[in-house]
Amino acid sequence: MMVGLYKKLSRLACTLVIFAALGCVAWAQDATGPRYGGTMVVAGTLEPDHFNPALTLTDGVRPVALNVLPRIVRLTLDLEVEPFLAESWDISEDGLTYTFHIRPNAVWEDGVPITAHDVAYTWGEIIPEFYIQGAAVSGNWQDVRADDDHTLVVQLEVPQPTFLLEVSELGILPKHRYEGTDILTNPLNTQPLSGGPFKFNEHVRGSHVELVRNELFWDEDLPYLDRVIYRYIPDANARLLALESGDVDYTAGYMSVGEALRLADQHPELQLEMGGHWGLASISSTFLFNLRREPFTDIRVRRAIAHAIDLEFIWQVVTQGTGRIAYTHFGSGNWAHNREGVPAYAYDPELASELLDEAGYPVGADGTRFSMDLVVATNQAEHLSIMNILVDYLARVGIEVRPRPLEAQAFNDAVFINWDFDTVMRGIATGVNPTTHAAWRAYHCSNIKPELRMNNAGYCNPEADALFDAARDAPTLEAMAPYLHDLQILLMTDLPSIPMLERFEPYLWNKVLAGDVLDVSEDYSRIWRVDGAVERP
Amino acid sequence: MDSTNLLIYALRRLLASIPLLLAVIALNFLFLHLTPGDPIRVLLGSSGEYVDPALEQRIRERYGLNDPFLVQLLRYVGNVLRGDLGTSYFYKVPVTTLIIERLPNTLLLLVPSLILGVAIGVFLGIVAAVRAHTSVDNVITTFALLAYSLPLFWYAVLLLGVFAVQLRWLPSGGMFDLRAGHEGFDKFKDLMRHMVLPTFVLAFERVAQIQRLMRASMLEVLRQDYVTTARSKGASERRVILRHAVRNALSPVVTVVGLSIGFILTGSVIAETIFAWPGLGRLLFESVTRRDYPVMLGMLIIVAWAMVLTNFLTDIAYGLLDPRIRYD
Secondary structure (H helix, E strand, O other): OHHHHHHHHHHHHHOOHHHHHHHHHHHHHHOOOOOEOOEEEEEEOOOOOOOOOOOOOOOOOHHHHHHHOOOOEEEOOOOOEEEOOEEEEEEOOOOOEEEEEEOOOOEOOOOOEOOHHHHHHHHHHHHHHHOOOOHHHHOOEEEEEEEEOOEEEEEEOOOOOOHHHHHOOOOOOOHHHHOOOOHHHOHHHOOOOOOOOEEEEEEEOOOEEEEEEOOOOOOOOOOOOOEEEEEEOOOHHHHHHHHHHOOOOEEEOOOOHHHHHHHHHHOOOEEEEEEOOHHHOEEEEEEEEOOOOOOOOOHHHHHHHHHHOOHHHHHHHHHOOOOEEOOOOOOOOOOOOOOOOOOOOOOOHHHHHHHHHHOOOOOOOOOOOEEEEEEEEOOOHHHHHHHHHHHHHHHOOOEEEEEEEEOHHHHHHHHHHOOOOOEEEEEEEOOOOOOOOHHHHHHOHHHOOOOOOOOOOOOOOHHHHHHHHHHHHOOOHHHHHHHHHHHHHHHHHHOOEEEEEEOOEEEEEEOOEEEOOOOOOOOOOOEEEOOOEOOOO | OOHHHHHHHHHHHHHHHHHHHHHHHHHHHHHHHHOOOOHHHHHHOOOOOOOOHHHHHHHHHHOOOOOOHHHHHHHHHHHHHOOOOOEOOOOOOEHHHHHHHHHHHHHHHHHHHHHHHHHHHHHHHHHHHHOOOOHHHHHHHHHHHHHHHOOHHHHHHHHHHHHHHHOOOOOOOOOOOOOOOOOHHHHHHHHHHHHHHHHHHHHHHHHHHHHHHHHHHHHHHHOOHHHHHHHHOOOOHHHHHHHHHHHHHHHHHHHHHHHOHHHHHHHHHHHHHHOOOOOHHHHHHHHHHOOOHHHHHHHHHHHHHHHHHHHHHHHHHHHHHOOOOOOO
């Protein structure tokens, strides 16, 4: 049953143009065949405080932790689930029991075998108590147990069709080195013990992390590279200059699309690919209303604003045609995305004016109907660009926008904790499972809390809650999909926010790299240097 | 200069600096806690993830952030008086360890750039004053004005573009070529190559300021009677400039160099961020973005202490340059 589900999942994901394009690139490069040895230098921006993916999995932790620690399964670019530590798995007919068969030849760096007990310990004891999202990830796990060294059984309370996708990035920790210690201060959090393709060699604070090939990794052919150096370069310009100069081989995200396009155009040795947030596709720019405040309590005002904005223009200017216009509150890369029958708000300033007149906001003597603030985080270039465009577009229908750019932490305080805003630009991920992840937190009544990334619009519609809940309890993706489709229609009807854009992040690398340079989880084990040796030395 | 008087003067200055440093700690502590943002939320949700509130609460308690402000302040002051600047929320290591780790890297840039900046600035200032109102003076003054007006981040990126990307003569950042992994003397040479651009950028900023000051000071001194006397006695122009004018003209320059230590650290925040140099400036920048209060406070205390120290050394230098100054 589940095999069918994932085939469907893959098929849906594959329809994305981006993945097709990436697939073509990968094939072209694979034609030369893998090479061995050499060093890849990656330019990163966020230096993490630890490398334990069972605590948090930030953009800084992921590329180091997931190359050093084993995972139960891995995802391909088209979201197919592949074996990793688990050679195979069985799913019970009722979808409640997952049995993983752990490969017998996997060992930790210290020679101790990696067993089902390590997974049971990490998932059963560490994740529920210490993982940043806590119960949001493990709440549905009724029991996680090791029947023997090579058999792991996970018992779910209700079917969770997205289970394998959700656990694909949970790193596994060595039980024999964590049990009985203070998990938060265990030295392995900063010097992880390898069970994956690379070993952790050193972390020089403020400078870099160095990974070296793990010779004990179960797949003798991997990794192709001998060494990966992850350099922390906080300045975006300096990161790109390092890539241009050849000091760095690869950098991902955290750069403007315009700069990435310019670099790729000027430097034939550089390869540019635009990647979305993979299967977890996000609405990178959402214009959100504070529904506690006038005049946004009036649906006619919200719809008028939607009609007053030309999303086509914003898309062209801000993403230079590389991203996508968002037509529903779920990202188009998500399996649940479905825009059929979803209300659309075409650019129509006259209709917008009519709706505002009807709502009781006529143009005053000063030429405006009302004024509102628009809060934007200053570290979000895309949102700042949109802010400037919105000031102009909304002025045309008599709405005065007062921009309030705030530093990231001040933004969090104002927008999520104090609810001190009229309107705000924020990104809202859809999540692998929209019924328990970001979309649910942003639009479910139970999440109107002064906490980060929660329902700060104050949107509460029992009908929407019922659709979230019904989808969550559905046994399969097929059964979930109709509820989530109705939910997308309802959200675009109620319009607590206007989804605007889906950004595709630029990935830039020197063509000296080949193989699977792009990977959902930034797994570097299948990347090689074209100037490497034909056989492993 | 009487050494006993100097010692008493030094002790008096040292005692006077204690309440100043305590006030610096208290004010910085207050201002940091008044700024928006929460260190634990930054720590847990740096990539914008949802954070389990129960976990957030546990970690907040672990760092004592639920205690009243005054309790936190008194605890911090007590720890500082015992020589403990606290533990970084982010790195989970003592702040003193982080500062000791990064200080040599910053000094590697700061000392040569200061020496270079002062030497070139003083030299250009002397030349401009001696050739006042000539084309040489105009060229030097225009250069200084330009250097003074340009933002450091702009010409730092520009120089990177020219020397690291176009010409590929110099590396684009960092302290070492990590890919090559040099050892021994090669590693030293590699370090020197990596130091060139950030040192030059920091020195460039100093040159402009020092040159303008030195020129003005020299012009003032060259009008003094004792210079005219020296010339009328038949002293060579070289002797008049070097022996009589320069020494007296240096006093305001020394003041500015002493006071500029804090500004150099500010400049190194930008330079170290652009050149990915793992020094104190970058540590300060990152601790601000992460709301890592112990590191921010520790750094601010170090800067305040450095300012007090350099002011004291500046006063001593006055005495060396001008024998008329007494420490009574």
